Amino acid sequence: MTTLLDRPNTALLVIDVQNGVMANAHDRDGVIANVNTLVGKARAEDVPVVWVQHSDDQLKRDSESWQYVPELVRRDSEPLVHKTYGDSFEGTDLEALLAERGVGRLVVAGAQTDACIRSTLHGAFVRGYDVTLVGDAHSTEDLSAYGAPPPDQVIAHTNLYWQWQSAPGRRGGTVDTAEVTFAAGGAG
Template identity: 40%
Template sequence: MNRTALLVIDAQNDMLAEGNAVYNARSVLDHMKQLLADARKSGTSIYYIQHNEPPESGPLVRGTQPWQIHSELTPENDDALIHKTMPNAFDGTDLHEHLQQLGIQQLVLAGMQSEYCVEATCRGAVELGYTVTLVKDAHSTWDSGGNTASAIIDRCNKELGSIAAVKTTEEISFGNL
């Protein structure tokens, strides 16, 4: 039984919109597509995490075009969709219950925004007892607070490396995790 799941966090149109996309968006999209294909081939469970905001808070309003999962990463019939309102995908959702029902013990994380939802979900997963692998070339963000996106991503990879495995897409083998 496969006890690993892939979490694709906030891979929504707004994060990948041409002209305002996260850093290195094309490469990150390609890596997420490869992870999805490999996960499907191995029978690994896939969970899409989708952020929801109230209209006055931002563009990720349920049902709108910016809120939708990017068309290159469209969920398939067996994929699960978890809606969240907090950075940590476990806060206020039934994600943990879904994973427990399937006996999932290990999570592979990819998605947006490195220093918010990816980091919070990684920390939340570890606190719940999951073994976590962060795919270091399959998450991204924007420049923020005087820091470049590249520096933020590097910081997240380094800091989260103290609690999770940090690997490239090429190093991920869902059949051997």
């Protein structure tokens, strides 16, 4: 249903599953296992896997913290987008990469739920993409000391509100890893 013309394809967007980001993430191992399952499924179905990697003052480029977790291995043929803002589209070549591949629908996984995941979901949606969040393949750290709800509640709330997103010509949605399908019009 995307509003982007001649963009019938789907891509998997893997956001910021980096050592420093995932070090204290809620259900770290389970989320990484689900992301790995999604990557394998996308590759088996010849669906583009686009990797996004954040850097900032706390996540210095080329540092150990900045590297992707060792459980996930990007293929050289899979695009890598470097970003410095929460929204993976801001100041990057993500839009051009997706346009080249005819992508109008995104399946999103990664971290952190309450930062880069939410920013990218909304950024993609307002740019005309259909956007599916994989509900058991994103995470965040515990920021309750700063007034945030516990991470399981942040994740649950994000899954809940994204399930019902819609706008003229596009839609959001939330599915679990087992329900993801990359086919046009599918559940995920």
